[in-house]
Amino acid sequence: MSDNRNGLTAKLIDQLPKAELHLHIEGSLEPELMFALAQRNKIDIPFKNVEEVRAAYDFSNLQDFLDIYYQGMGVLLQQQDFYDLTIAYLKRAHADNVRHVEIFFDPQGHTDRGISFDTAIGGILRGLEQGEARLGISYRLIMCFLRHLDEASAFNTLEQAEPWIDQIAGIGLDSSELGHPPSKFARVFGAARAKGLKIVAHAGEEGPPDYVWEALDELKVDRIDHGNRALEDDELVQRIVNDGQTLTVCPLSNLKLCVIDTIDQSPVKRMLDMGIKATINSDDPAYFGGYVNDNFRAVAEALPLTPEQIVVLAKNSFTGSFLPEEEKAQRLEEIDSVAKQLS
Ligand code: HPA
Ligand code: ZN
Numbered sequence: 001m002s003d004n005r006n007g008l009t010a011k012l013i014d015q016l017p018k019a020e021l022h023l024h025i026e027g028s029l030e031p032e033l034m035f036a037l038a039q040r041n042k043i044d045i046p047f048k049n050v051e052e053v054r055a056a057y058d059f060s061n062l063q064d065f066l067d068i069y070y071q072g073m074g075v076l077l078q079q080q081d082f083y084d085l086t087i088a089y090l091k092r093a094h095a096d097n098v099r100h101v102e103i104f105f106d107p108q109g110h111t112d113r114g115i116s117f118d119t120a121i122g123g124i125l126r127g128l129e130q131g132e133a134r135l136g137i138s139y140r141l142i143m144c145f146l147r148h149l150d151e152a153s154a155f156n157t158l159e160q161a162e163p164w165i166d167q168i169a170g171i172g173l174d175s176s177e178l179g180h181p182p183s184k185f186a187r188v189f190g191a192a193r194a195k196g197l198k199i200v201a202h203a204g205e206e207g208p209p210d211y212v213w214e215a216l217d218e219l220k221v222d223r224i225d226h227g228n229r230a231l232e233d234d235e236l237v238q239r240i241v242n243d244g245q246t247l248t249v250c251p252l253s254n255l256k257l258c259v260i261d262t263i264d265q266s267p268v269k270r271m272l273d274m275g276i277k278a279t280i281n282s283d284d285p286a287y288f289g290g291y292v293n294d295n296f297r298a299v300a301e302a303l304p305l306t307p308e309q310i311v312v313l314a315k316n317s318f319t320g321s322f323l324p325e326e327e328k329a330q331r332l333e334e335i336d337s338v339a340k341q342l343s
Contacts, residue, residue, distance in 0.1 A: 005306070005307060008307045008342060008343060009300050009304075009305065009306075009307050009310055010297070010300075011342050012307055012310045012311065012314075012338075012339065012342060013293050013296040013297055013300060013310060014096075014097065014293065015097060015338055015342065016097060016310070016311065016314040016335055016338055016339065017097055017098075017099045017314065017318075017331060017334050017335060017338065018096065018097055018098050018099065018292060018314050018317050019098065019099065019100040019101065019102070019279075019317035019318050019320075019321045019323075019331075020093060020098050020100075020101045020102070020103075020281055020282065020292050020317070021102045021223070021246070021248045021279055021281055021317060021320060021321060022104075022225050022226075022248035022250055022279075022281035022282075022283055023089070023101060023102075023103045023104065023281060023282060023283065023285070024069075024103075024104045024105070024106065024144075024174065024283065024284050025082075025085060025086055025089060025103050025104065025105050025124060026069065026072070026073045026076070026085070026105065026106055026109060026284075027069060027283060027284025027285065027286060027287055027288075028085065028088065028089035028092070028284070028285055028286050029072055029073065029075075029076075029085055029286050030088065030286045031047075031050040031053035031054060031286070032050055033084065033085065033088055034053065034072055034075050035049075035050065035053075037075040037076065037077075037081050037084070038075045040081075041075060041077045041078070041081070043074065043075055043077075045074075045075065056068060057256075057287050057289075059256055059257055059258070060258055061206065061257060061258055062176065062177065062205065062206050062257050062259075063176055064257075065256070065257055065284070065287060066175060066176060068287070069284065069287065070109055072287075073106075073109050073110070074113065076110065076115065076120070077115060077119075078119065078123070079119050079122045079123035079126070080123065081123065082119065082120050082121075082122070082123025082124050082127065083123040083124075083126050083127045083130075084123075084127075085123075085124075085127070086103075086123065086124050086126075086127025086128060086131070087127045087130060087131065089103075089285075090127065090128070090130075090131035090135055090137055091135070092285075092291055093137065093291065093292065094131075094135045094137060095291075096291055096292050096293040097293075098137065098292055099136065099137060099138065099331070100137065100138045100139065100317075100318065100321060100323060100331070101128075101131075101137055101138075101139050101140075102139070102140040102141075102142055102169065102170075102321060102322060103124075103128075103139065103140075103141060103142065104142050104143075104144045104172050104174065105120065105121070105124055105141065105142075105143060105144065106144050106146060106174065106175075107120055107121065107143060107144075107157050107160070107161070108145070108146045108149055108153060108157055109146065111157070111160070112149075117157070117160040117161070117164075118163075118164075121141075121143075121161075121164050121167075121168075124141065125141065125164075125167055128141065138323070138327075140169035140170065140198075140321070140322050141167060141168055141169055142168070142169060142170040142171065142172045142198075142200060143157070143161055143168050143170075143171055143172070144171070144172040144173060144174045144175075145157060145171065145172070145173055145174075145185060145188065146174065146175040147173050147174065147175045147176060147177065147180035147184065147185065147202075148175045148176040148180055149175075151184065151185060151187065151188055154185055154188040155188050155191070158171075158188060158191060158192060165195060165197075168197065169197070169198055169322050170197050170198030170199060170200055170222070170322065171189065171192040171197050171198070171199055171200070172199075172200045172201060172202070172225065173185060173189075173200075173201040173202055173203075173215075173219070174202045174225075177202060177203075177205055177206045177207040177211065178206055178207055181207070181210070181211050181214055182201055182203060182211055182214040182215045182218055182219050183214045183218050185219065186214075186218040186219065189201075189218075189219040189220070193220060198222045198223075198322050199219055199220060199221045199222050200221055200222060200223045200224070200225055200248075201215040201219050201221050201224065201225060202225040202226055203215040203221075203224055203225065203226065203227060203230075204224070204226055204227045204228050204229035204230045205225075205226035205228060205229075205254075205257075205259060206229075206257075206259065207229065208229060208232075209229055209230055209232050209233035209236050211229075212224060212227060212229065212230045212233075212236055212240075213233075213236060213239075216239065216240075216243070216245075221245075222322075223245065223246045223247075223248065223320060224240070224245055224246070224247050224248070225247075225248045226247070226248065226249065226250065226254075226259075227240070227247040227248075227249070228249070228254065228259055228260075228267050230247070231267055231270060231271070231274075237274055237276070240276055241274065241275045241276055244277065245276075245277065246277040246278075246279060246316060246319070246320025247271060247276055247277065247278050247279065248279050248281045248320075249266070249267065249268045249271065249278050249279060249280060249281065250280075250281050250282065250283035250288075250295065251263060251266045251268060251280065251295045251298055251299045252282065252283075252288045252289055252290045252294065252295050252298060253282070253283035253284060253288045254266060255288075255298075256287070256288040256289065257288075262302075263298050263299065263302040264302040264303060266298075266299050266302070266303065268280060268299055268303070268305075268313075269299070269303040269305060269309065272309055272312060272313075277316045277319065277320055278313065278316060279313060279316045279317045279320055280292065280295050280296050280299065280313050280317075281295065282294070282295055296310065296313070307339075307343065311335060311339050314335050315332055315335055318331040318332060318335075319332070
């Protein structure tokens with residue numbers, strides 16, 4: 001690609017307005033904040049310094065990461081901790097020109113260690129409200145069920161969410177995928193849908209194409225998180241294209257969790273070429289070494305992506321969001337206008 005096109009790609013990545021649709025707020029806990037909160041809450045952590053923490057972030061699969069991720073969130077005790085975590089993420093996202101976020105949180109990761117549902121969600125929502133007021137970032141909050149736990153625990157979590165239900169946009173499904181297919185949670189997702197909640201699920205990150213079929217047919221998802229392994233099944237790809245499903249792809253996450261061996265194996269370009277509405281996201285940026293623009297840059301260079309594809313990915317992040325149609329249209333116009341100014 002010519003230097004001019006490379007320069008344009010870099011500017012588009014920096015300057016285009018974007019939405020982030022796949023972000024676990026607990027996965028944005030940077031080692032510096034982990035230490036600060038450990039000190040504030042008088043919690044012992046098994047690391048001497050930030051460098052030691054980062055050195056521990058060497059994963060060979062999803063479970064390897066999850067073990068450290070659940071340990072890391074152990075420093076979050078008070079509502080203020082959840083607030084600080086959320087504000088820190090939003091400031092970082094703002095620097096990447098992220099204008100809208102749809103973030104996940106894992107209530108069972110907190111309630112199972114004695115932190116109340118209200119403490120966690122109260123701090124996160126206060127952070128999101130402040131982020132909207134101060135940084136102009138709109139938001140939706142998505143509550144995830146941990147799939148390694150049982151259906152009863154998910155139902156119990158949905159019940160605890162009841163007083164907050166107007167402030168929760170959707171339900172997601174995360175944690176250890178293999179051995180925990182979406183069908184395990186068909187009934188509780190049915191109950192969530194009956195409350196008018198949007199539905200998303202991690203599927204096809206490590207799990208087989210069948211899990212993506214189940215997410216579509218049994219959970220009736222509005223969006224698929226990851227979805228990498230859907231590409232192994234032509235009929236499934238056709239279904240995703242026909243339904244206009246958005247996939248939230250996380251390139252650096254895929255690399256760190258060995259879903260791909262090298263960044264040039266990221267499926268995002270192939271997905272676009274197949275007509276799938278792919279988006280680029282950071283997943284757990286503190287653990288995977290990059291925020292949303294780092295993810296864009298990594299694949300833009302390796303695949304490579306054209307400037308036109310960068311624009312499509314930014315547009316997909318809004319069209320695949322849960323914003324109302326008028327706001328989506330407004331964001332798409334902004335993208336066109338920034339792209340026009342730059343090219
Ligand atoms: N996959 C599944 N569960 C998760 C992830 C992920 O990438 N991040 C946090 N919980
Ligand atoms: Zn994820």
